[in-house]
Amino acid sequence: MTSEQPLLEVDDLHVRYSTNGGDVYAVNGVSFSIDTGINYGLAGESGSGKSTVAEAILGLLPENGAIDRGEIRFKGENLLELSAAERRDVLWEKIAYIPQSAMDSLDPVMTTGDQIRQAIEKHRNVSETNARERVRELFDMVGLDPDRTEEYPHEFSGGMRQRVTIAMALALEPDLIIADEPTTGLDAIIQDKILDTMLDIQAQIDSSLLLITHEIGVIAETCAELSLLYGGKVMEQGSVDNVLINPTNPYTMGLKNSFPEIEGGDSPVSIPGSPPNLSRAPSACAFTERCPFSTEECEQSHPDLMELPNRNHRSACHHVEQAAQMRRDATEPETWGVAVEAENEPETGDVILEADNLRTWYEQSQSLVSKLRGKDPTYVRAVDGVSLSVRRSEILGIAGESGCGKSTLGETMALLTTPTDGELVFDGVPYEQYRDGNMKEFRRKLQIIFQDPFDSLNPRQPVRKLVGEPLTIHDYRTDERTAAITETLETVGLPTTTSFLDQHPHELSGGQRQRVAIARALVLDPDFLICDEPASMLDVSLKVNLLNLLRRLADTEDIGIIYISHDLASLAEVSDRLAIMYLGRIVEQGAVDSVIQQSKHPYTNSLLSAAPEKDPSVERQRVLLEGKPPTPVDLPDGCVFAPRCPKATTECHSAEPAADAAGDENHLAACYFPDSEHDPISAEDSSTGTESVSD
Amino acid sequence: MSDFRRFIAKRLTVSALLTLVSVTIIFFVLRLLPGSPFETLITTGNLSPEQAEEVFALYGLDKPLWQQYLVYLKNLLTFQFGYSILQSRPVWAILGPKLANTLILLVPALVTTAVVSTAVGMYAGWNRGSTAETTSIAVTTFLRSTPVFITAIFLLIAFSYTLGWVPAFGMRRVTATPNGLLDTYLSIDFLHHYLLPFTVTVLYYSGDFLLLARNGVVEKKGSEFLKLHRAKGLTENEQLVRAGRNSLLPVVTYFALRLGMIFQGLILLEVVFGWDGIGRALVLAIEQQDYPLVQAAVFIMALAVIVMNLVSDVLCAYLDPTVTANGGAA
Known part of the structure; x- marks a missing residue:
């Protein structure tokens, strides 16, 4: 800790949104401070208020959001007391921002170079030539081709767009960069590269970083200090080493334990329950409803952050003194009231789906002239000779970078796309037979669950109809509709009350929506499920719930599952076999x-x-x-x-x-020079293209 | 840029084909109408059937239909519209001034309303829920849904008969005999007559642009890229400009299409204000079955709509960088 003034101090911040359904108390007294040159992490599940804190600092709160109380001091100056114009001067010049969704954050009708130049010229009195020169420099810095500054955002891939926003944030060498989930939605390899670039440059220009993310792993690797938010309150804060290695707050313990890890270890334990209701300012400890250690005292008041002696570590828990005991208990699933899955080796059944040398090629559009010339069309080989088989009760994980064809493979196996070549046998019958008039039977037996639970549910239908519709379409169990719907909802762990059945998708949480999507697939008692990134939009504890659910379905319902994802940790957790x-x-x-x-x-x-x-x-x-x-x-x-x-x-x-x-x-x-026995994490044997990175 | 050139070439071909189809339809539909241009004259005894035959032969109307059609196509391609049957003057000499009258009224009015209403609409969209927004929508929707001649008559009653500020009828004083273009369209007298029809047209079209622009901005308002612009420190107005720029596409498309359509004139307005425009000329010509006149007028209108469609496509490709990439390839 340095004795000089902190760069940014957030003091007792309260933010409230007024909505049609009443007020939402999003942030309820958050305090933290960032010293110059420190990387600070802000972690928490969705709804924890972490993005709201960032928006409050930047002055970007939506119109219905209001700061009720608190101070945000930047270099000792209270940002909230500045006029709108003074505030604008601070933005970007001193505090820059890397937004969450790089896909939509760039102005689609302005060249990427111009957008960066706009930020420079807004704050600095520079000639256009100099500004352009600076943009080229920045492009080079973040690993983009400086000759592409005149191109529009749609000409860049997702990862490259994120690099553009990073270049923009660096343009004026600000004192503080606020990055709001900068890598969410990018696959692991790109995420890794982007974080690497970001840290590298940030160290060069010597600015501080406020990193907001729900991935504790990212914070553990990049930040020195962090705050964990829950229900708009700070649960635990301090140096990353202390907080993550020896958490003293049950929430931190739960969050940490629910993270699936690639390398064996204990299976993740999710925190049961859902995020708190924020329609009133919390009077009890925000986490009490989900906390296995909560006592009467916890119901009375939210604990203050308590300084732990002799280390940079504060925790808001009434039971800090029992931290060591809690830490031991927290790794046990029983503590959290989660039923323990019997770890008996599940019996895998017969092969249900088999693909042999499966290909899906898309013809590229050609100009009329080359068609007339009789040129052979060119193909995009999305799936090019895939052979695999899945048995009943087995989960096959398919992993790969974005664009590797894994989603097309899923769609092909679900016959949403017709295979170009190769064989696909489902339940002992080749796909051609299904295609020739037996599609309905195939559709009933094999169901697919899509990535985005926000778009894949019809927003105008209530849960009852969403889940019941497949029954009508397939004329399956129509006489016992209600029973079928109720059973399925129970299987996926959703309530079966009438009020829930009448809710529409927008009234459900992300996790509930994805469960409804799964229920809709399961209501027909399928033999096979194809899940295409079903958990990528979900928070970590919901993700673990979903993985457990799929595992249970495979074990008890005897169905085969293909799980497609770029997240190796979840795949390692849920799959029997991995491709x-x-x-x-x-x-x-x-x-x-x-x-x-x-x-x-x-x-x-x-x-x-x-x-x-x-x-x-x-x-x-x-x-x-x-x-x-x-x-x-x-x-x-x-x-x-x-x-x-x-x-x-x-x-x-x-x-x-x-x-x-x-x-x-x-x-x-498929390799001539396979790596032999070794620890896959070490990379000594590959000499080129390797960089060792340490924190 | 070869993609772009290919895109233009494709659109041009489509436009040419469309023009051919439309002139063909005009030709045959006109011939299918019962009666002939001389029916009235013959029945009133002013023209004997023999004389009529003679005039028919003069115009080539006695030839087989397919021959007439080929000659018609040839003449259109060379922009020779021929002579009016009933007025014995070159068609262009009749239509030209009327078209000019219509365009001099409608083009400036449309441009004005497009610029002003779009700007107001964007402002309204940016300040969603404000009184300015609700009022502007209510007023313009009212003006749009009221038939244009009702609005015109009310304004006439108010400004012409009651207040006497502007004349009620025609394009200039009855006694005026202007010479030359400048004198025709740039006199104080003309301006005096021009004000009211101009205002009515501006008001009539304002609703379309206002709503299009407003909806575009409302849609863009919550978007992530505007948030980033805001984070960069752009002022409210600068942000509004970016939102507006991003929602310009439908407005521009609509403007181009409307511009094509005003070649038909606004017949109701022309009647109410006694404006000697192409709309009135066309209705009269159809009534009289003056083939060359109708054919020429409809050809010009069809051409205008098709050309403006082309222009709007090209403009979109220019304004939206993502259009070229997709539009050119497929």
Whole structure:
């Protein structure tokens, strides 16, 4: 701790939103301070008020949001007392902002360069030439091609757009950068690269960072101090090392334990229940309803932050003195009232779905002239020769970067897209037979759950109709409709009250919506489920709930499941077997432990190393992949991964390794030079393209 | 830019085809109408059937239909509209001044209302829920849904008959005999006559632009990129400009289409104000079955709409960088 004045102090901040349904007390007395040059993390589930705090600091609260109480001091100056014009001068010049959704945050009808230039010219009196020069410099700094400054946002990929916003934030070398979930929605490898770039540059220009995220792992790797928010209150704050290694607050313990980890360890324990109702200012401890250690005292008042002696660590809990005992208990699922799943090896049944050399190619549109010339059309090879099989009661995880074709594979197996070539056998019957008039039967037996529970439910239908509709369509159990709906809702852990059945999607939380989507798939008693990133929009504790639910379904209902995701940690948690996909091919597949512990393919290695580590005391070796996957149109000869592979040789560039080039029956890898026995996290054996990064 | 060129070439081809289809329809529909241009003259005994035959032959109307059609196409392509059957004057000499009269009234009015109403609409959208917003919507919707001749008559009663500020009828004093373009359209007298019809047109079209612009801005208002603009320290007005720029597409499209349509004139307005425009000329020509006149007038109108469609496509491609990329390839 330095003795000088902190850069930013937030003191007893209260923010309230007024809505049609009454007031929402989003932030209820949050205090923290950031010293110059410190990276500060703000963590919490959705609805914890973390983004609202950021908006309050920036003065970006929506019109219905009001700061009731509190002070925000920047270098000793209370931002809330400034006039609108003075406030605008502080923005960007001193405090810059990296927004959450890079996809939508750039003005679509303005070139990316101009948008950055606009920020510069707004605050600095510079000539246009100088401003342009600065933009090129910034593009170069964040790893973008400086010749692309005249291009529009839609010409950039998601990860590159996020780089543009980072470049924008750096433009004026601000004292503080507020990054609101800067990497949410990007896949692990891109996230890793972006964080790396951000930290690197931020260290160069010596500014502080306020990082807001729900991923504790990201904070553990990047920040020195953090605050954990819950229900608009700070639950625990202090140095990252202390808080995350020795949490003293039940909420921190719960959050930490619910994080799935790739590397074995205990299975994650989710915090049961849902985020608190914020329609009134909390009088009790905000976490009391979900806290297994709560006592009468906790009902009385929200505890003040208590300074723990001799270390930079504060916790808001009435029972801080029992922290060590709580920490021990918190790792046990029973503590949280969560039923323990019997860890017996589930019996996997017969093969239910089998794909052999499956291909899905999309024809690229051609100009009339080349059509007339009789040119062969070019194809986007989204899925290019995938062979896999799934048994009943088995969960097969499919992992890969964005754009590797995993979603297309899911859609193809659900016959939402017709395969270009190859065989697909479901329940002993080839897909052609289903396609020729038996589609309805196929649709009943195989269900797909989509990524986004916000768009995949009809907003005008109540839960009763949403879940009941498949019954009507398939004329299934129509005479016992209500019973069928109730049973299914119980299976997925949703209430079955009439009032719940009458609710519309917008009245449900994200987790509930995704459960409704699952219930809608399950109501037909399918034999097979394909889940396409079902948890990517959910908070960590909801995510764990969902994973547990799928696991239970596979074990008890005897159905086969394919789980598609880029999040290896969840996949490792839920799957029996894991398949790694790259450019439309499966490069490695096998039993989940075997793939994770003894990965053979270099690509799997780099995927594994990209996941952040939630324990700040562990140093992680990053294997940063050069470049990005080539477009699957004109693929190079040989192994498709060779251009990015650190170990590629001439052999790799000349002939493509077969799917079973390495390994045995239970663990296949398409690689000539598989990594042998080793710890996949260490990357000593790959000499090029490797950077070691430590905190 | 070859993508863009291909896009233009494609749109041009489509436009040419559309024009051909529309002139063909005009030609055959006119011939399908019962009667002939001379019916009235013959029945009143002013023209004997033999004389009529003679005039028919003179105009080539005795030839088989397909020959007439080919000649018609050839003439249109060379912009030779021929002679009016009933007025024995070149068609262009009749239509030209009337079209000019219509355009001189409607084009400035449309441009004015497009600029003013769009700006007001954007402001209204930005201040959603304010009195300015609700009032502007109510007023313009009222003006839009009231038939234009009712508004016109009310304004006539108020400003012409009651207050006597402006003349009620015509484009200039009855005694005026202007020479030359400047004298025709740039005199104080003309301006005096011009004010009221101009105002009515502006009011009539204001609602469309206002609502389009307002809805566009409302839709953009909560978007993430505006939040980032705000975080950059842009003032309210600068943010509004960005929101407006982003919601300009529908307004521009609508403006271009409207501009194409005003070549038809606003017949109700022309009648109420005694404005000698193309709308009135067309109705009269159809009544009299003056083939060359109708054909020429409809050709010009169709061409205007098609050309303006093309212009709006190109403008959209210019204004929205994402349009070119997709529109050019497919």
